[in-house]
Amino acid sequence: MSEHLDLENWTCPVPLRDYPSIVLGHGGGGRLSGDLIRHLFVPAFTGGADGTPLAQLGDGALVEAGGARLAMSTDTFVVRPRFFPGGNIGDLAVNGTVNDLAMCGATPLYLTVGFVLEEGLPLAELGLIVDTMAAAARMAGVQIVTGDTKVVDAGHGDGLYVTTAGVGLVPDGVRVGPDQVRPGDVVLVSGPIGLHGIAVMSVREGLEFGADIVSDTAPLGGLVAALLGAGIRVHALRDPTRGGLAATLHEIAGSSQVGVEIAESALPVPPEVRAACGFLGLDPMYVANEGKLVAFVAPEDAARALDILRANPLGAGAVAIGTAVADHPEVVVARTPIGGTRVVDLPLAEQLPRIC
Template sequence: MNDDLILLGHGSGGKLSHQLLDELIIPNLSGVPAAGQNDAALLNIGGVKLAFTTDSYVVDPIFFPGGNIGDLAVNGTVNDLAMMGARPLCLSVGFILEEGFLKSELARIVTSMREAADAAGVAIVTGDTKVVPRGKGDRIFINTSGIGALEHNLAINGAAACVGDKVIVNGCIGDHGIAVLSAREGLEIDSGIKSDSAPLNGLVAELLPLGEALHVLRDPTRGGVATTLKEIALQSGVTVKLSEESLPINPGVRGVCSILGLDPLYVANEGKLLALVAPERAEEALAIMRRHPLGKDAAVIGEVTEASAGRVVMETAVGGVRGVEMLAGEQLPRIC
């Protein structure tokens, strides 16, 4: 392994991604961008508070059970805005098309983007379209950037977790990654699993009345629930204890994971959020989620146990406790 080169793992969202950011990108940017390690940057422009975020999508295949690269690109950016407690307003879209890509597929993707934008209540307001020669890209890559309005004074962010907080997830984990994987050429897996790709801004709007009790929101995308919780634990300087038995996992996801040797805790989600909520309001938060169509299977999966340098541990089904680290290497490249 050559240390001078970019590896697939630098795009995993896990340990190598964090190293690349901390050791190469941030030092050369000469300062931590306003987003810090959060899902979006918070800005104050002329007295108006905004959130601003970006993501590029390189998922392979571009069509998969439950969605395609287009709605994924809309939902993903909507969700990063929502995770700051912002109301997503508008998106930009940048296409990088490979020469020879089918116009009919582009039309399907654009249509999905519009439908997803409508469903999330956001507008696609500007865009850009580039084409690269055959063999220099892969059909279509999409960047979406988004602006949201921050209409409250809460400081929801990854550094706000407190001892005692309950960790709540709004449903089953790992569906997106397994849906994409099962659609890959050559893998004949019929898991029946669909991507959970969905806009979470409606659910977040229901949670905002929890006010100061709502400490952290984050979408466990690349790197999965494990990596995301480790990020939060590090940012907040706390230990998070997960309970293995409480993790909601679809049997289909469990099945594919056990066949392929994957851990659902590290598999990407695109319609899930983790909420860290003060214990006295945790039951209420859970009830709010369960009333929402995107939170029917919500569950408390752990809690913040103590201040620390940033640890995640898991109480296993058999009663042991093991450490949980960020995703190492890359188990599923190009999952989003």
């Protein structure tokens, strides 16, 4: 093999070189999204300073105020169609921010909501979405405390966009973050993967397969509280939304400078997700979830953590899928069912259905 390879250049392409303007992939949760964050937003907003809350690059940021440790997060929802099997844009928006706060180890408390409404949106539909949001907030134990409404001309929005932001309280002694993982940590996932992404795809225009797949959108604060309350040494938490499990494992491997090894045969992929992915040429590891968490826990606590997760209906399908390792930092490797290995790469953007 050639000796002239410049390995240093492999993982750090020239920032934002490829696209001079925004393409859809910048919102896909892959490398393009990461580029925007690392090369544009973070340097601009931190002034290049290390150790700022933004530079933590977690699902939310940990900040201190008045002696309290707070978690803050925000998320914007543009899902199409607005209603899908198992939920709608409303509960997705509440659960999304609730879960981002929970993944900081925080108890989610208060949310704000911003609506961008397009002229012509039926009020009955908005009413339905708002009712769903209220129910989701009740279920998650959070209050929606303030908000904002804007209306745009017909044709200038997709009916409805929702932004939520939230604040949660981090209990004393809790230290959870994407950079806290150590070699040896066991990787747990709280249940079957790929349901949300496939459920939304199944009702999207142009794709009609009759599978009965329902989004897993759900608030995860209870699961996190149960783990932390039992004294499980949880080092990192993440809900594998856009980019799926693969992107989540990548981000944690990068932040903690560890490698991750997973056993593909241990992945909880429901048969209908596997079938849909096989049909479309997608990999379930890259498909979005909205009610699952990935936890990196100390190896001694892994069995107990699984018991705790499984005792909760939202974690009934929890399994261990792999470990963090000292070898190959930043690289996620899957052991395939037949005994081979493959690198689980972070995609450039969203997966595209393959032609063959």
